[in-house]
Amino acid sequence: MTNDVRSKSMDPACQEMLRACEKSGLETAWDRLEKQQPQCGFGELGICCRNCNMGPCRIDPFGEGASRGVCGATADIIVARNLLRSIAAGAAAHSDHGRDVAHAFQLIVEGKAPSYCIKDPEKLDRLMKEYGLDSPALLAAAIMNEFGKQDGPIQFTRRVPPQRLELWKKLGIDPRGVDREIVECMHRTHIGVDNDYVNLILHGLRTSISDGWGGSMIATELQDVIFGTPKPLFSEANMGVIKPDQVNLIVHGHEPLLSEMIVAAASDPDMIELARNEGAKGINLAGICCTANELLMRQGVPMAGNFLSQELIMATGAVEAMVVDVQCIMPALGPLASCFHTKFISTSPKAKFPGATHMEFHEDTAGETAKEIVRTAIKNFRNRDPSRVQIPDIKTRCMAGFSVEAIVSALGGSLDPLIEAIKSGSIRGIGAVVGCNNPKITQDFGHIGMVRELIKNNVLVLTTGCNAQACAKAGLLQPEAAEKAGDGLKGVCQALGVPPVLHMGSCVDISRILVAAAALANALGVDISDLPAAGAAPEWMSEKAVSIGAYVVSSGVFTVLGTVPPVMGSKAVAELLTSGAKDVVGACFAVEPDPVKAASLMIEHIDSQRRKLGLA
Ligand code: CUV
Ligand code: SF4
Incomplete structure (x- = not known):
């Protein structure tokens, strides 16, 4: 049984509680996953469709049975439509969160939310300047307006390097308001509307951008204004x-x-x-x-x-x-x-x-x-x-609070020292590792295996979401974890007194990683897709993660997924996502469940980017 618990989670506290649950007959997600076996093969491949009541339809993956739904939809169409609906749901979740924050901000500005106040007036000023507005009330109205904006553009998308913006415009994926993009996802995937898988996926990218550079970024920025922009601090996890x-x-x-x-x-x-x-x-x-x-x-x-x-x-x-x-x-x-x-x-x-x-x-x-x-x-x-009562006596000290502002100030006021460290090779590149847990993978094993491998190879890791918590529990968010990094990264971390894995916040705060990537690219005068950087979601499960993956790739960052997305039922869609996208947005996905191999893919990519930039 001990072995069994170890295959469920690598977190010793979770292992202890899993044993306790087993003993007292309490059911957990792992038990329910087992009861779901075997999971539906059509669902896994993404080739079932319930979008109209002539169905449900499913495509025979072995090519022996049905190759089209009742309406004539092929596997390519069905897989792409399903993917689009996942992106829509994920973008909706993030952006509805952003909307709630924007709404609260508006109430605060109007004096109707007395329990809240503005903790970062400087950031408020910066945002007003960015929008070209001179009062918080106007800013609140402008931001509320972003969600339903019919013709675009949304302001924060203008933070990307000019090359990226040109590319988005050329592809027709410079997004309008996230509400409009999500509605269009639902419209296009209704029976008999968009039946071109490339056209469907392009709209998925557009929708995801309106999340990453729109709804999510609004959430982060206004949360900072209301509750304060994070600064480095210490706490505990587990x-x-x-x-x-x-x-x-x-x-x-x-x-x-x-x-x-x-x-x-x-x-x-x-x-x-x-x-x-x-x-x-x-x-x-x-x-x-x-x-x-x-x-x-x-x-x-x-x-x-x-x-x-x-x-x-x-x-x-x-x-x-x-x-x-x-x-x-x-x-x-x-x-x-x-x-x-x-x-x-x-x-x-x-x-x-x-x-x-x-x-x-x-x-x-x-x-x-x-x-x-x-x-x-x-x-x-x-x-x-x-x-x-049974409380595992396990906790780990961790350092967090690395907003972009905090990173810049830790570096002494500009990103230049980071750029120099990247140029000199002491930092080989940047790995953004994010996303959920998924009981299909031993809890935290994908996260920790990958992050350890990256830092060992001098890749500075930026983290959010459940990956950050996995890293915190494993001690990787302590300055002392620099010992586990390669010599170059170790030197940089020790000089600055920071861990080799920087906790940048929640899932909507992946927008902080986007802002950092854009700032780095702008400072180097290149596109985001030229940076020695890679992303990963080793244990992802939520539809939000699908939207995240899509906007990270759309922004030009190669991204490795640790659990297989339900797209494998269409060769064409899988091929587009894992290679064709490179020629379109300058980045693509890879799928690799083994965390060390996945880290190698990221490192290979970082090295090839370095060569292209003429860095040793
Ligand atoms: Ni929003 S989306 S399991 S809490 S990271 Fe964690 Fe993060 Fe995934 Fe959910
Ligand atoms: Fe079947 Fe087409 Fe209806 Fe989907 S939309 S359920 S494939 S008939």
Whole structure:
């Protein structure tokens, strides 16, 4: 059985909890994945279609049965349409998050969201200048307007190097507002509309760009304005951050609009007093998934774990409340919470769950709701059954907070020292490693295997999302991890006192990586596709990751995927994504589940880019 647990997760805390769950008969994602075996082959290949009621249709991958759906759609069409719908859903998730932040920003500016304030007025000024506007109210209106912009362009796309913008325009993929692009995805994939796989995929790229350089970037920028631009700080990661003698409040999901208010409420002296009266030593807050990343980056709140840790964290029996908003929250948490005293609290009108208590969150009453939630957690402390508590005593120190602004200031005010280090070869290139956990891959194994290999080979790693949390748990976000890097990278990190893996935030903060890439390319006078850089999502699972992959490649960055996307049922589409795209957008995808081999692909690419730039 021990072996079995090791094949599920490489995180020792998760392994301990997996054993505990097995013992007490609690079901987890890994058990459910097993019960799904064998998974549908048509689905895996992307060749089933339910887009109209003449179907569902499926294409025989062996070429013996049906080669067309009832309407005549081929595997190429079906695969491309399915891919487009995934991009639409992923872009929608990120950008709806961005919209919520923009809406909150507008309310703050209008004085209608009294619980919030503007923590980074300098960034606000920079954004106003970028938009050519002279008041926060006008900026708020202009940004709200970006989402539904009918004719484009969206302002932040103008941050790309001129070559890239020309290319996008030439290809017709310089996007309009993300809402329009997403609607068009749904229209084009309706029966009998767009049936040209290249045309479909080009629109997918356009949609993804409106996410990466639009909705997601708006989320990041305005979150910085409201909650502050991250600066380097230290914290801790893994389940050992859960405290046996305190009220443990776990925030999970994505939008800091909610979680920042909970941070404030949990540090309110009245609340702490209340917790003491209930017999607890204090209130302990920790995060899961991107909410954890957001709170770590700006507040130093510890991270309890990443995506696949969520059930295991609840299974410690020490969680008074798990508070969630949107995205990556398993509906399995409802039934699991009922096995413990844990209150599972949903907060978004967009996301309700069976077994959850719904405490709806609105910007104008945010502070009050947050206090109510914290109070609920505190009152639940007495219901904890100490005999059922098991907290793995495992946690790791980590450094985070590397916004582009923080990186520039760590470098002494400009990107020049980084460019010099890249030119001299002490830093071979940049690897952006991001994305989820997926129980099809041993938890964190894809992330850690790849990142270790990259830094060993002097590739500076930029990280976000669940990869960042995997790295944090494995100790790779400590300055001391420089020891594990090649000599060149080690020297740079030690001189600056930073880790070889820089935590840049949540999934929407991949926009920070885009901004950094654009700034580097602009400084060198080249396109992003000329940089010695590569991206990867070793354990991706969500549709958001599909949109991310698409906008990263559209921006010119070669990207390796660790789990196979459902496109293999069409040779033409798979070929376009893994090679043809290179001639179109100057970058393509590769699929490589072995993390070390995948890292080699990235390093090979970085080396060939260096040669093209005339660097040794
Ligand atoms: Ni948004 S999208 S599992 S929490 S990175 Fe983590 Fe990050 Fe994937 Fe979800
Ligand atoms: Fe079948 Fe075509 Fe309808 Fe899809 S759109 S379900 S392939 S008939």
